[in-house]
Amino acid sequence: MAPVILFEAVFGLQLIFELRGANASKIKIGYFRLRQKSAGGLQKAVAAWTLFSKRFEFVSVFMTKYKLQRWLTIFLLILLSSVYFRLTTLHAQTQNLGLENGDQGAFLEFTQNVYESNFHFMGDRNQMPLYAYLQALFFDPQSGNAFLRAKYVNIYLSVVLLILTFGVLLKYRGRKNATFFVLVIAFSLFIFRAGYSQAELLFYFLIFISFLLMGLMLTRPSKKLGILTGIVAGLAQLTKASMLPGLGVFVFFYGINLCVYLFKALRNPVERSTLLRQVRTQVLSLLLVLICFIGMIYPYIHQSKQIYGQYLYNVNSTFYIWYDSWDEALQGTIAHGDRLGWPDMSPDEIPSFSKYLREHTPAQIMARFQRG
Known part of the structure; x- marks a missing residue:
């Protein structure tokens, strides 16, 4: 239970599967939540939704009685x-x-x-x-x-x-x-x-479905669900190169869940065979997620390796993130052909995490976080 709740909190979308007793007025929305500036504002929103729910139920009963609900x-x-x-x-x-x-x-x-x-x-x-x-x-x-x-x-x-x-x-x-x-x-x-x-709306949808599938994988893993999760996560990665962190979070908490089952199997000789079968199902399901994910993105990353020398080559995360301005990027790797192949620059000129740390003070780094 704990790994499931932690995973959902970290991933950011709070349609919580394990809180089965939650009623409609308490459902939490993660990625698409209404922004409230204070706790009081959030309480008002919840109260408004509760009132709406009650009135909606009354209207629904009235409309059903007079057979007008379908037309409305x-x-x-x-x-x-x-x-x-x-x-x-x-x-x-x-x-x-x-x-x-x-x-x-x-x-x-x-x-x-x-x-x-x-x-x-x-x-x-x-x-x-x-x-x-x-x-x-x-x-x-x-x-x-x-x-x-x-x-x-x-x-x-x-x-x-x-x-x-x-x-x-x-x-x-x-x-x-x-x-x-x-x-x-x-x-x-x-x-x-x-x-x-x-591509944002398509990515929002795919990462939302990926999260739902990953939540199901944490509660009731299966081979079919593992295949579907890997495919949808792969499509999300092919839409925007931002799916890998979410997949990493899922694998981390899935591993915790797996360790919990192994611990139970070692401490419970009576149900050990049943628990070990569940562990095998979990391991196979996770492998199918990773295999299908890699299979979906393989043509793309294979071409990246052939042309650019890296499987996960992306000019934004590889180079541009380490520049302080777009003008620097234009005069740097862009001017040296980073869209056609690995930029024709000396290794000490290529922007990187280590180079950024060497050339910037802690104050400059914090200022970048503040201004974006």
Whole structure:
């Protein structure tokens, strides 16, 4: 139990599987939580949701009695969908007008290169390829406005992701909680990001599903679940190169869980055979997670090794993170071809963690944390 709760706290999303007695008013939202500036604000939010829940139940009973619930649900679904589409398209047409906003120009160029290479181009190791490949499926060089088309593709993608999220939560948290959660993320997060040609929404969804699967792996591991977890985690890594820390946290707490079962097996001769079978299932399930994860990303990392000399080569985490400004990066590894291969620079000029520590004082390092 303890490894499960610790894992969920560290990973950041607090849809807690082990607290089965928690009611709807106490459900916690991690990645998409409503930001409260004080404990009092959080208490007010919980109280408001509790009141909403009670009134929702009363209205639900009334509507069921008079057989109007289905029609009201359809009406509200159409209304909310129309509002969502209207606001996201309006934002895309009036607010998001520049390709320079959030590297959208780089993603659009990436998409075009994927399309023109017949889906063989895997990128210059600045962005991960999955989102560009998805956009390339709908890319049309004759459209006249590829940027606007890409934004609309992302809006429709956001709707698909919301529907999938609702379907997943409907199975594990019930209709009311699933509805509330999807409405929160739709109108407090997705609505502001859908009109941008960026990979963030796809990554949010994949890492969310990865977390749910990892939580299930900690409570009831199986070979089928291990395969699915590895595949989804691999897709998340191919969307943004930020999945490895989460996978490492999962493996760490999974290992603790495994040690607990081994300890129980050693101290309980009566149930030792049963516990050892569970341990074998856990080990095999974890191996399947890692094998499937590596299998999903292997074509990409294999090409990285061939061209750039490292399996996990990424210009942002390898070089740019150690520069103090973008101008330094432009004059440094970018000017020396870091997108085409390993930069043509002397080893002492290549930015790295050790070089950064040598050239910066503790005060400078702390100042960087403060200003970002």
